[in-house]
Amino acid sequence: xxxxxxxxxxxxxxxxxxxxxxxxxxxxxxxxxxxxxxxxxxxxxxxxxxxxxxxxxxxxxxxxxxxxxxxxxxxxxxxxxxxxxxxxxxxxxxxxxxxxxxxxxxxxxxxxxxxxxxxxxxxxxxxxxxxxxxxxxxxxxxxxxxxxxxxxxxxxxxxxxxxxxxxxxxxxxxxxxxxxxxxxxxxxxxxxxxxxxxxxxxxxxxxxxxxxxxxxxxxxxxxxxxxxxxxxxxxxxxxxxxxxxxxxxxxxx
Numbered sequence: 001x002x003x004x005x006x007x008x009x010x011x012x013x014x015x016x017x018x019x020x021x022x023x024x025x026x027x028x029x030x031x032x033x034x035x036x037x038x039x040x041x042x043x044x045x046x047x048x049x050x051x052x053x054x055x056x057x058x059x060x061x062x063x064x065x066x067x068x069x070x071x072x073x074x075x076x077x078x079x080x081x082x083x084x085x086x087x088x089x090x091x092x093x094x095x096x097x098x099x100x101x102x103x104x105x106x107x108x109x110x111x112x113x114x115x116x117x118x119x120x121x122x123x124x125x126x127x128x129x130x131x132x133x134x135x136x137x138x139x140x141x142x143x144x145x146x147x148x149x150x151x152x153x154x155x156x157x158x159x160x161x162x163x164x165x166x167x168x169x170x171x172x173x174x175x176x177x178x179x180x181x182x183x184x185x186x187x188x189x190x191x192x193x194x195x196x197x198x199x200x201x202x203x204x205x206x207x208x209x210x211x212x213x214x215x216x217x218x219x220x221x222x223x224x225x226x227x228x229x230x231x232x233x234x235x236x237x238x239x240x241x242x243x244x245x246x247x248x249x250x251x252x253x
Contacts, residue, residue, distance in 0.1 A: 020047040021082045022089060022174060022206050023068065028077035030063050037063040041077070041232045043225060045208070047084075047173075050200060050220050052237065053210040055227035061210050064227060065178060068208070069093060084173045092172030094163050096179040100151060108154065108162050109147045112137055115169030137165040141195060157188020164195065174206045175199070181216050189216045196220055214241075 021044055028041040037060040045051055055061050066072040067079060069091070081089045092115070100106055115137065116130040126134075138144040141161040146154065151162060160180065167175055180196070181189040193216050199205045200220065209217055221237040239245055 020084075021045070022047050022049075023082065024078075024080045025067075026078050026080070028067065028074045028079060030060070030067050030072060031075045032063075036075070037230065038227065038232055039230050043232065043234050045206070045223075047082075047206055048204045049222050050207045050209070051223045051225060051234075052214060052217065052221035053208060053225045053227060054214055055212060057212055059212075059227045060230070060232075061212070061227050062178075064232065065176070065210050068176065089174055090170060090172045092167030092170050092175045094160075094167050094175065094177045094180060096182060098159065098163055106151050107148050108138070108143060108151055109134065111151045111162050112165045112169050115166040118170060133169050133171060134165075137168040140168055140199070141165045155188065156184040157191055160184055160188065160192055161195065164192075172205075174208065176208045176210070178210050179213070180209060180211065182211070182213055193217060193220065 023043075023045045025041045025043040028038075029036055030038050030041070041064070053061055053064060063072065067074060081091075083089070098111075100111070112134050113126070116126070116133055119127075119130065135144065138147065141164050143158065143161050143165060146158065146162075151159065154162060164175075177196075181192055184192070196207065196209075196217075197220060200207070207220070209220065211217060214221075218237070218241055221241065223234060224237045224240040225232055225234045226240065233240075
């Protein structure tokens with residue numbers, strides 16, 4: 001494969017109205033020990049943008065995700081999250097898979113309830129507002145009729161919707177997804193994409209979607225960050241998902 005074109009600094013196009021920065025990566029290097037995975041990442045994400053973080057397996061997408069979530073600290077540069085209505089940005093994270101202990105059988109409601117624990121971690125009791133958020137989150141993902149079903153008994157697509165509901169229950173400003181359609185059947189993939197499309201349309205939710213299988217998700221992206229060969233390059237989806245760009249960047253005929 002050829003190297004990705006050296007377009008290092010990128011500023012995604014803001015949505016209509018006054019743009020607000022959600023996240024800024026400035027000259028970021030990420031490494032495990034002395035092994036640098038990605039170098040000199042410069043990226044600005046604006047409120048309301050859907051950003052696809054794409055690249056082959058092992059390219060460094062997960063490393064970038066861990067840094068955005070604050071799990072991995074940069075060895076160089078800075079990562080800054082913005083402010084929303086005077087408050088720190090709240091991130092809702094939807095993992096690729098959730099491994100819950102089968103010896104402790106959790107219901108769908110109990111999994112979604114995890115999304116509100118951060119509000120009052122000292123209290124085992126839910127407030128009326130928290131109960132309402134849980135109910136609304138289940139309604140948003142069309143799982144309100146599965147409240148008492150065991151999470152372990154749900155299909156792959158249903159589990160994914162429950163995990164999205166858990167993230168929504170935390171009242172996030174940003175949703176970050178790790179491979180949102182991987183490991184579920186084609187019908188469920190289409191249902192998840194439709195759900196994300198509704199969140200975009202109804203709430204103008206800021207989303208970062210990390211994936212190497214983006215066929216179903218391509219329609220959602222406004223901006224794309226390609227992670228490849230230790231670099232991250234960012235640009236509009238209309239250009240960066242074109243056959244001409246992919247062929248040039250990745251040497252595909």
